[in-house]
Amino acid sequence: MQNFDVFPKKSLLFAPMEGITDEPYRIALLKTFPEWDQFFTDFLRVPTVGKVNEKLIMDHYGPKIFANPHWRKKNSFQILTTPRAQTQAVVEVLESLKMDHLDLNLGCPSKKVNSHHGGAYLLSDHKGLAQVLKTIRSNFTGHFTVKMRVGYRDDNNFLETLKLIEDAGVEAITLHARTRDQLYKGFADWDYISKAVNSVSIPLIGNGDVWIVEDIEKIFEHTKCHSVMFGRSALKTPWLAKLYKEYIDKSAHIDETYLLFQRKNYLDEYFNALLSEYREFGWFENLILKRFKSFSRNLFDDYDNFETIRGNFLRSESLGEFFDHLGALK
16 A cells, blocks of 8 residues: 555545635634544636636635645645646646645536536546546646545446556545435445455545444444545534544443534534634625525434424524524524
8 A cells, every 4th residue: 555644544534515615614624623634625626718827726725724834734625627627737836836635526426517527427438537637647746636436327437447546646535435326315335435445555535424423433344444534424513523533532432412412512613613714704794694504404403303493594684693593502
């Protein structure tokens, strides 16, 4: 296995998510729940035409994070590209900035993205995928990883795709254990992660339906994966890495009643940290409220009357009303 030191074994990674993991969000989480081992930008859609320059890259990554050596080490840059896009130009800027880690999105299931031959579509186009991988690896000396799905329509070329990626000089693979056509339906099949672990000699990062602390233990045991990445579960429980590391230290079962009590305290920390960062970045109140409502769709499922609670947050007409509902939680 290659020496891979972007993050250590059994790291917990907060997934790149479009419209969510922008700079103020990542800073809020870095400050409030630093137990996460790595964060990722949402994907930069590499342009097919237009100017590529340092400002484009820096605005996406975040100048405050770039200027902080500790934060910078814990933040990775993700791109989404196609064989026709200006991949080399973007990668050359990343190289000139000495960016530590570049991740390629091969998992996005968006119809629009796939219709332009990006994201998960490239899993069905090995010629185009090989071209993209070569362009990145030959122009970037930092750590290079990919995030992928099992396949596009099906899993027919799953092992062949893994081999192609490994042979291209990619240093680690994150695998969401569904095909593109499955979207987020059903359950992720962790057996694919196990197969991938046994098929490549580079670190394999598991992803898909890891919701609670016990799931983290189960996926490590079931698949023998190097690390785990969290997407929807990180939005539901942004402090999940903290809970897991406390669980490991105490080696004890976490009581569900206590977790619900704890959730209220962590929700207060979470939203106050986000409010502070969004205001620091000059966001208007209505934009902050819109973002908070979008987060609320994931946060209250553990309460008995979660639909009523979520509805109250979603109907909030001001930040004041939103925080009043937060204060009323038990």
